Amino acid sequence: MEKHTKIGLGRSWSQKAAASRANRKASSAPLPLELKKYEFALRQALKGKRSPKVMVLGATPELRDLAIRLGATCLAVDISQDMLVKMSEVMKYKNDPKNLIARGDWLKLAEIFKSGGFDAILADASLNNVPYKFYDLALKNIWQLLKPGGAFITRHFVYLFDKPKDGIEEMQKKYDSGRLNWVWLVVHIGSYSHWHQQFYNRKTNTYLVGRGIKLLDGWLKNKKFKFNKSDLEKFENLKLHAGNVNHVVAAENEWLALIKKYFTIKDRLVVQKYEWMEYAPVWHLRKK
Ligand SMILES: C[S@@+](CC[C@H](N)C(=O)[O-])C[C@H]1O[C@@H](n2cnc3c(N)ncnc32)[C@H](O)[C@@H]1O
Numbered sequence: 001m002e003k004h005t006k007i008g009l010g011r012s013w014s015q016k017a018a019a020s021r022a023n024r025k026a027s028s029a030p031l032p033l034e035l036k037k038y039e040f041a042l043r044q045a046l047k048g049k050r051s052p053k054v055m056v057l058g059a060t061p062e063l064r065d066l067a068i069r070l071g072a073t074c075l076a077v078d079i080s081q082d083m084l085v086k087m088s089e090v091m092k093y094k095n096d097p098k099n100l101i102a103r104g105d106w107l108k109l110a111e112i113f114k115s116g117g118f119d120a121i122l123a124d125a126s127l128n129n130v131p132y133k134f135y136d137l138a139l140k141n142i143w144q145l146l147k148p149g150g151a152f153i154t155r156h157f158v159y160l161f162d163k164p165k166d167g168i169e170e171m172q173k174k175y176d177s178g179r180l181n182w183v184w185l186v187v188h189i190g191s192y193s194h195w196h197q198q199f200y201n202r203k204t205n206t207y208l209v210g211r212g213i214k215l216l217d218g219w220l221k222n223k224k225f226k227f228n229k230s231d232l233e234k235f236e237n238l239k240l241h242a243g244n245v246n247h248v249v250a251a252e253n254e255w256l257a258l259i260k261k262y263f264t265i266k267d268r269l270v271v272q273k274y275e276w277m278e279y280a281p282v283w284h285l286r287k288k
Pocket residue numbers: 012013021028029030058059060061077078079080083104105106107124125126129130
């Protein structure tokens with residue numbers, strides 16, 4: 001749907017990465033219990049709306065399917081055409097006329113789209129891909145696109161400074177009991193393990209995910225850590241597309257101060273049994 005965008009943008013993700021990322025069995029797709037939290041918030045946001053319009057920041061097929069299932073027209077915006085196309089292929093509602101895509105930069109949304117056109121904007125940790133110095137600009141753009149009282153519903157991970165740090169043994173126990181799954185273990189190593197300082201730059205709030213993956217890869221090879229066979233395959237897939245990924249993770253109080261400029265916090269949704277949701281909840285925010 002190039003007609004939605006004014007500007008052409010360069011490719012940020014290779015086709016190979018997009019194909020790997022679109023393999024949902026082997027990816028960091030939101031889990032069913034997490035999707036229930038999105039659904040809980042989105043149902044409230046769309047209640048009583050006629051012909052609701054939802055934007056998804058990124059190509060996340062599960063969020064796009066959810067919005068369409070709840071009756072909304074859904075426009076997914078990502079800078080990468082490859083991601084939009086590949087992720088559309090794995091959608092349940094890929095051929096639905098309500099399923100729209102546009103290539104665009106989240107930092108320029110307000111230049112590309114009409115203000116106040118969306119009832120809700122959904123994202124799965126999308127802003128964790130944006131350099132911290134642009135967080136405010138991204139939030140301002142989202143605020144501008146929402147209708148009055150519109151909802152921004154996003155998983156977003158923050159840094160909890162006081163959370164205790166784990167060693168390998170504790171993390172293995174958490175993995176074995178399901179408190180941490182294979183992909184969140186990678187995030188955990190970068191933030192809440194004894195090794196986190198090697199990967200987390202406090203000045204830029206950036207976690208070098210590729211380095212965490214390398215450390216875990218070494219542990220797996222040296223049998224210091226054990227994944228089951230299926231998770232091992234998923235991890236191999238992650239290695240293909242996440243080696244150069246950086247995550248931007250600000251302290252929770254910095255995030256709260258920023259979002260409060262534009263939004264009120266309606267909910268901070270978590271699934272109790274998933275430890276990672278302590279620091280990566282689904283935020284239900286309402287436009288101020
Ligand atoms: C790690 S992936 C996100 C994955 C997504 N949550 C999912 O379910 O697949 C990061 C995505 O963010 C996109 N992206 C990063 N910065 C962007 C920006 N400023 N504007 C638009 N898309 C951006 C990339 O093109 C890529 O598709």
